[in-house]
Amino acid sequence: MKILKSISASAIGLLVGLTLLLTPALGQDNPTLSDAEVAHTAVTANQIDIDYAKLAQERSNNAEVLKFAETMANDHKAVIDQAVALVTKLGVTPEDNAVSKQLLANAEETKEMLRTKSGAAFNKAYIDNEVAYHKAVIEAVEGLLIPESENAELKSLLQSIVPALQAHLEHAQMVQAELNGK
Amino acid sequence: MKNLKLGLLPTSLYFLCLFLFGATFSPAPPKVHTVEISQMRFNPDTLVVSKGDTIVFVNKDLVTHDVTEVSGKSWKSPALTSGDTWRMVALKTTDYFCSYHPVMKGKIEVK
Numbered sequence: 001m002k003i004l005k006s007i008s009a010s011a012i013g014l015l016v017g018l019t020l021l022l023t024p025a026l027g028q029d030n031p032t033l034s035d036a037e038v039a040h041t042a043v044t045a046n047q048i049d050i051d052y053a054k055l056a057q058e059r060s061n062n063a064e065v066l067k068f069a070e071t072m073a074n075d076h077k078a079v080i081d082q083a084v085a086l087v088t089k090l091g092v093t094p095e096d097n098a099v100s101k102q103l104l105a106n107a108e109e110t111k112e113m114l115r116t117k118s119g120a121a122f123n124k125a126y127i128d129n130e131v132a133y134h135k136a137v138i139e140a141v142e143g144l145l146i147p148e149s150e151n152a153e154l155k156s157l158l159q160s161i162v163p164a165l166q167a168h169l170e171h172a173q174m175v176q177a178e179l180n181g182k
Numbered sequence: 183m184k185n186l187k188l189g190l191l192p193t194s195l196y197f198l199c200l201f202l203f204g205a206t207f208s209p210a211p212p213k214v215h216t217v218e219i220s221q222m223r224f225n226p227d228t229l230v231v232s233k234g235d236t237i238v239f240v241n242k243d244l245v246t247h248d249v250t251e252v253s254g255k256s257w258k259s260p261a262l263t264s265g266d267t268w269r270m271v272a273l274k275t276t277d278y279f280c281s282y283h284p285v286m287k288g289k290i291e292v293k
Binding site (some may be wrong): 071074075078079082160161163164166167168170171174 | 221222223243244245246264282283284285286
């Protein structure tokens with residue numbers, strides 16, 4: 001339950017829904033995600049950030065924002081490729097689940113919000129969301145997906161992704177500071 | 183025969199001196215150093231080398247990186263996908279970073 005509290009604290013907009021969802025998903029301190037569901041959730045979380053990056057590439061003219069978005073698209077694609085290669089090797093079929101569904105529902109709302117903005121307002125909204133999203137995903141990977149993984153290779157892959165997520169977060173914070181004129 | 187031996191002596195001394203001089207004063211041959219890119223870091227992030235040494239960057243991460251001189255104007259590696267390597271000869275002290283992930287920084291110190 002500790003993870004639920006810290007997740008909701010770090011990215012309220014994104015994670016109110018996720019937190020509400022995780023409570024029944026985790027049960028009474030009895031996590032129940034299978035490896036197939038962990039894999040699906042990880043791929044979904046990466047795909048969502050690729051979708052955000054595509055929006056930025058369509059709507060932004062800021063060089064720093066575009067460079068950041070390109071890195072997000074490429075890196076998260078590389079992670080998905082690794083995850084797919086692993087589950088193929090393990091003979092696991094990623095399985096849709098309540099956490100993935102809630103992540104997608106939240107992402108749809110965020111994309112709708114981003115589509116209403118342009119220029120500097122879009123850049124700020126996109127980068128602010130990237131900061132919040134990466135904080136939330138790091139919390140979810142460390143606090144939920146890694147502990148829930150039973151297969152050692154799946155757990156190892158998730159652990160190897162965390163440094164990239166942290167570098168993305170720091171990069172997003174750098175761009176955020178520049179946009180804010182700091 | 184006697185003249186021949188005397189004639190060879192200065193030549194032998196010349197080569198002996200050349201050998202001793204060379205062994206004592208010639209600079210050390212260039213070395214090859216490796217910087218491993220893994221877990222979103224350059225390892226080691228600071229590398230002390232001699233001028234003319236070669237540095238081999240090896241990308242062992244999942245994602246693409248590069249090695250870019252800090253100003254972005256002096257030198258830059260191509261994009262290094264997972265498993266790629268790139269070699270450069272160190273000529274002067276410089277800071278560098280990954281242009282895809284600007285939080286990743288390193289330094290080459292030429293002594």
